[in-house]
Amino acid sequence: MGATTESPRQRYRAQVQEEIKQHAWEQIATAGASALSLNAIAKQMGMSGPALYRYFANRDELITALIRDAYQSLADAIRSAAAGGADLRGLAQAMRAWALEDPQRYLLIYGTPVPGYQAPDDTRQLTNDVMTKLLEAAGGAGLGALPASPLGEHLAASDAGWATAYSAEPERLHRAVVFWTRLHGVLSLELAGHFSGMGFDPARVYAAEVEAVAGH
Amino acid sequence: MGATTESPRQRYRAQVQEEIKQHAWEQIATAGASALSLNAIAKQMGMSGPALYRYFANRDELITALIRDAYQSLADAIRSAAAGGADLRGLAQAMRAWALEDPQRYLLIYGTPVPGYQAPDDTRQLTNDVMTKLLEAAGGAGLGALPASPLGEHLAASDAGWATAYSAEPERLHRAVVFWTRLHGVLSLELAGHFSGMGFDPARVYAAEVEAVAGH
Structure with a gap:
């Protein structure tokens, strides 16, 4: 621009x-x-x-452009929070704000896959950017200790690029993966309206899950 | 029939x-x-x-019929596992088997909402059936103790039907809700293909999350 x-x-x-x-x-x-x-x-x-x-x-080229924009925007939100000194808790709040700002954008990349659409390989680089920031934050200060876990050992044995830099820290890999899956679990159910009428504040569930990942 | x-x-x-x-x-x-x-x-x-x-x-009536069938089938899978003596861990495995058996069915109810579609109120009864079984299992034998939590207190203060029977057991409510959100987090990312190429077995992530909910 x-x-x-x-x-x-x-x-x-x-x-x-x-x-x-x-x-x-x-x-x-x-x-x-x-x-x-x-x-x-x-x-x-x-x-x-x-x-x-x-x-x-064609349609797929247009969808790819939207998906690239969405990942880029998420990576920017996370990078900007990290640059501002945000720890794992701060990144979680940045992710939530980003998701709520535009639920369609969140759901396009993390919701139901578009039938017949195949993402090109180079979008993987964008998802790797996000995971790298999470992995950095997952070893940051102010977090509780993570006990050794069979899952951590399993993740550390992965030869995929995202994990290799931290294969000596299986607990950090474990923390980054459950940070992703747990927060996605709450956000995606909230954005899809599953909590409506259940009488609780989704922000409280999110905050408790952030603490569960960060605190121990 | x-x-x-x-x-x-x-x-x-x-x-x-x-x-x-x-x-x-x-x-x-x-x-x-x-x-x-x-x-x-x-x-x-x-x-x-x-x-x-x-x-x-019209289209919405047909979608409602599919959504009812999907919830009914999930409720049956959970009820049948519970009747066979399954504890929280067993229910989690029954849910995973049900989701993998037919990802479209899972994603129709838990994935991206269909634009313009409004579910009728009476599908809420079906989702309540599922939550009731989870709440029963969340207080079962063989589970670790749950510490008191602000989220539990918040959930117990809900006046929505799903929570009232267990409002004296806030930790159980907490456990049932995170059982749902965490397992959905892993399952939905797996079904959408987000773990492909990451070099780990999604079943291991799922099992670790089940233990995290059941064990403490």
Whole structure:
């Protein structure tokens, strides 16, 4: 954005892409990601279908752009909290704020997969960025000790990239994984409306889960 | 099924409804629940649209029937495990087996909500059945003690039906809620494919989370 090396033509292209993505988010909210229609977006924008395909060749390319934006935005939120000195508890609150700000965005990456859609391999790098920040915070100060666990040993034996830097600290791997799964458990049920009518405050459940991960 | 009080006409109606639901599940798998089309199902079955509308008046009625079946099937799986003497750990394994058997069914009730769809109030009774079984098991033998917690006190103060029978046991309420949110956290990320390529066995993460809830 605002880079002076961009030609007017490139800036125009980026603007149109942004506008297409905005229409796509609206369609997702009203009809779901699987019903995303490039032709419907072209019509809304007063473009022909073929004109729009010059920006996104097909539905999956558009979904990939939205998923990349969503992960990027989550990674930014976490990075910014970490840069501000947030510990594991602070990161958890940043993640919750990010999810509540735009539930569609959260659900597009962590909700029901879009049938027939295959994410390209390079989105893995973005998910790795998020996991790396969690792993850093999972060994931070002010956290309770984690007892040795069979799960930690199992995770440390993984040869996948996310775990190798901390394979000597299985408890940290354990903490980072359950930080992710537990907070996702609360957030996704809250965003899907499962707690409505149950008479409790989802923020209290979230906070208790954060303490359970951070405190011991 | 097989009740002798049903007329041939009623049996035929039930058969057609089952067949419609089968086609609906196939559509959900290939195109997503939000793209469910009664007209497409009618066409596949060689019926007219109006003929099919005599079985399900609209998309939401059909989705409600699928959601009811899904909850009923989950409640049956849990009830049957409980009747066989399963404790909290056994119920957790029954839930996991049920989810893996048919991920679409799990994701229809616990995944991304279908845009524009409103569940009728009476599906709440089915979710209550599930919660009641969890609450019974959450106080069973062979579990570690739960320390008093602010979250437990908060849950016990709820005047919603699910909690009132155990308001004198806030720790049990706490355990039942995190049993639900933690196991959902692992299952839903697993079913959505988020663990693929991470080099660990999701069953191990699930088992560790079950122990964390049951053991202390």
